[in-house]
Every structure is written in C-alpha cells, then in structure tokens.
Amino acid sequence: MSTKPAAKIVAKPKTAPAKRKADAAVATSESINDQISAFLASGGEIQSIPNGTSGQTYGKPASKAPAKT
Template identity: 65%
Template sequence: MSAKPAVTVTAKKPTRAAAKRKPEPAVATSESIDDQIQAFLAAGGKIQSIPTGTSGQTYGGPRGRTAVKSAAKPAAKTASKA
C-alpha cells in the first residue's frame, strides 16, 4: 500500500465584507412623542415657539472653499514717452 500525501486545505479570503444587518425602522407614535415631551418638560426643559417662516439656516459664502485675499498688486509701470 502506498501512502498518499496529506492534503492541506487553506481558507480563501472573503472577496467582500460581510453584510450588515439593517437597523430597525424608526417608529414613533404620537403617544411615544407625547411621553418624550412630558419627560423633557419634567426635566426642566422649555419649548420655544418659533414664528412661521423662520429658518435656522444661516446664509453665507460657499462652504467648500475659503476665500483667499490676494495681496495688493503694485501699480503697473507705464513707459513715459518724453
């Protein structure tokens, strides 16, 4: 009888990441919202009344780039004909 060489099996690396579980859907009922409001008020919180049409958005320049002020350019030299 001839002896067969031992076969070693190596595990392959996964080709992609394992799938993540989807988070539970956010379900808020009017009762749970009322309970949260009551807990907030009981803890000393205050509710502000914001007039209709008021926005919390602040308007300004673009956020992606910062404005760079260039140094004042020296006055251009002109050749004078005399």
C-alpha cells in the first residue's frame, strides 16, 4: 500500500488586520470652520439654497455642434 504524506493544515486568521481609526470629527469640524472663516474674510459669499432644490437637470443631453473644418 502507498501512504500519502499528511496534509499540512495552516490556520487562517479569523479577523482582518486592525485598521487605523479615523481622527475625531472635532478636528474636521474645526477645519471646516477655519475654511469658512477664510472664505468669508476673502470676500466670499454664502448662498442659501432652499430644501428640495437640485442642480440636476433632466431631459436629453445637448447635442454636440458639428466640428468646424
């Protein structure tokens, strides 16, 4: 009779490697507030857009004009 070599069993990790946690939301909020302040200080203006208003346009796309030769 022939004997087969024993199969080597390799254990796979049950969990994925740990991922780096994101920075606290406070840092992001502070950064956004700083950017808003800089924008307003440089003469920028904030527009208020009513709820439900979308920049999405519906309908057929505009046709391309033929290339001039």
